Amino acid sequence: MSELTIWTLDWVPDGPRGFVRDVRLRWACEEAGLPYQVRTVPFDGRETNHLARQPFGQVPYLDDGAVKLFESGAALLHLARKSEALMPRDPAGEAETLQWTIAALNSMEMVTVPWWFLNVCGDPDNGLTGWMTQRLDHLETVLADREWLAAGRFTVADLLMADVLRVPKIRAFGDRPASEAYVARITARPAFHKAQADQLRLFEAADAERPGAA
Numbered sequence: 001m002s003e004l005t006i007w008t009l010d011w012v013p014d015g016p017r018g019f020v021r022d023v024r025l026r027w028a029c030e031e032a033g034l035p036y037q038v039r040t041v042p043f044d045g046r047e048t049n050h051l052a053r054q055p056f057g058q059v060p061y062l063d064d065g066a067v068k069l070f071e072s073g074a075a076l077l078h079l080a081r082k083s084e085a086l087m088p089r090d091p092a093g094e095a096e097t098l099q100w101t102i103a104a105l106n107s108m109e110m111v112t113v114p115w116w117f118l119n120v121c122g123d124p125d126n127g128l129t130g131w132m133t134q135r136l137d138h139l140e141t142v143l144a145d146r147e148w149l150a151a152g153r154f155t156v157a158d159l160l161m162a163d164v165l166r167v168p169k170i171r172a173f174g175d176r177p178a179s180e181a182y183v184a185r186i187t188a189r190p191a192f193h194k195a196q197a198d199q200l201r202l203f204e205a206a207d208a209e210r211p212g213a214a
């Protein structure tokens, strides 16, 4: 088996620490028991310094031997094909997992990220608020009577949906007890704690190397 390499930035400011999307890939590898290493590209110059690997200048991206992937969702599905811990092998369970993985990206994150961006730019009552409310309310209905999104068990779809929903401003956005309990339940998993702690450690260690560090 070729060694998996997860690429992330070498440093980020405090705000995004613990949320940089390499955590999704680390988390998936931890759940699946897949060995991996983490390598970094410089935060400074990120707009242009790794466009050959991530055409939008972002992270994460993943190397698996000859397989090179960007987009956290694509990388997660690649990892899920390696381990039943992330996705069941029966056709119905696999299809449900794919469906909810895409839903996390294309029905939730496609709304939450632009909403969050307008919010942090100082426009909390922006035109996306109604859309966001509607999406979160629909998901609350789904989560009110199920523990997991797909296949009656933990899958990579839960990992991704919980990661999308755990952004603090989104969690604080209204009273949705089922969604709140869902995010708490999924992020209580030891694999998430290890993944997040490892990311935080990487960025903390990099503080000392920053220009102007004390």
Ligand SMILES: N[C@@H](CCC(=O)N[C@@H](CS)C(=O)NCC(=O)O)C(=O)O
Pocket: 019, 020, 021, 022, 046, 047, 057, 058, 059, 060, 070, 071, 072, 073
């Ligand atoms: N759709 C992409 C989004 C990637 C993304 O937003 N990456 C952030 C870190 S979590 C990033 O690289 N930000 C730096 C930048 O955009 O300059 C994915 O899921 O991989």
